[in-house]
Amino acid sequence: MDQIMIGKFIASCRKEKKLTQAQLAEKLGITDRAVSKWETGKCLPDASLMPELCEHLGISINDLFNGRRVTMENYKEAAEAAMLQLKKNEEQKNRMLLILEIVIGTSATLSFLFMVFVASLIPGLPAFFRILILVIGFIQLAVCIYFALKIETKAGYYKCEECGNTYVPEFRDVVMAMHKGRDRKMTCPCCGKKCWHKKVMSK
Ligand SMILES: [Zn+2]
Structure with missing residues (x-):
């Protein structure tokens, strides 16, 4: 999905309907900054807003995904291109999530090892304090592993x-x-x- 192209398309449809960004935003119950972000290609409209947006702009959702009006002649090709792009976006999102999982897992393990090191090797610490450090280290590791596994379950x-x-x-x-x-x-x-x-x- 080409966000820039979709953004330009939203802007041109909005102008055809003689609406300002603020007027369109008001109809959708959102801020005009959100509309401006779509039109400059910074982000895509929320899926939940798409049907209403398309209605106000007089276009189909398929048109929106393709960033142009889809005719009967190019319908199949356009639908396939949109599907392919969705798939690519999904793959990219999943890759990013799995990288995040590695970052969480690695930093949690390193900080746990650091706390074990502090608790066992620094001389002169009271025993209570050593145990406290170990417990905190273990809890943060457990929480991070929980989130990392959540990501691993849901990504891809x-x-x-x-x-x-x-x-x-x-x-x-x-x-x-x-x-x-x-x-x-x-x-x-x-x-x-x-x-x-x-x-x-x-x-
Ligand atoms: Zn099987």
Whole structure:
């Protein structure tokens, strides 16, 4: 999805309807800054706003995604291009999430090791204080691992090697599963076999 092109398209449709950014914003119950952000290609309208926006602009959602009016002749090609772009956006989002997971996991582990180091090697600390540092270190590690695993569950899909099914597992199953890197040994909800499932970015 080309955000700049979509932005320009929204602006030109709005002008055709003789609306200012503020008037369009008011109709949608949002700020004119949000409209300005769409039109300059900084962000896309929320999916929940799209139907109403398209109605006010007199265009279809398909037109909006393509950043131009889609005719019967180019309809199929335009729909395919929009689908492909959605898929690319999803893959990119999932890659970013998985990078975030690595950052969270690594920084939490390092700060835990640092606290263990402080608690055990710095001379002269009262025992109570050493235990407190260890407990805090352990809690922050546990919280970060929880969020990292949440991300790993929701970002992308797992693919069953047996039947090729791609799916999003339950958080519980991800936590309980054995893993090698991001591959996890889980039971496939489609074929029911227990085998190694690989992380993939899209269906
Ligand atoms: Zn399967």
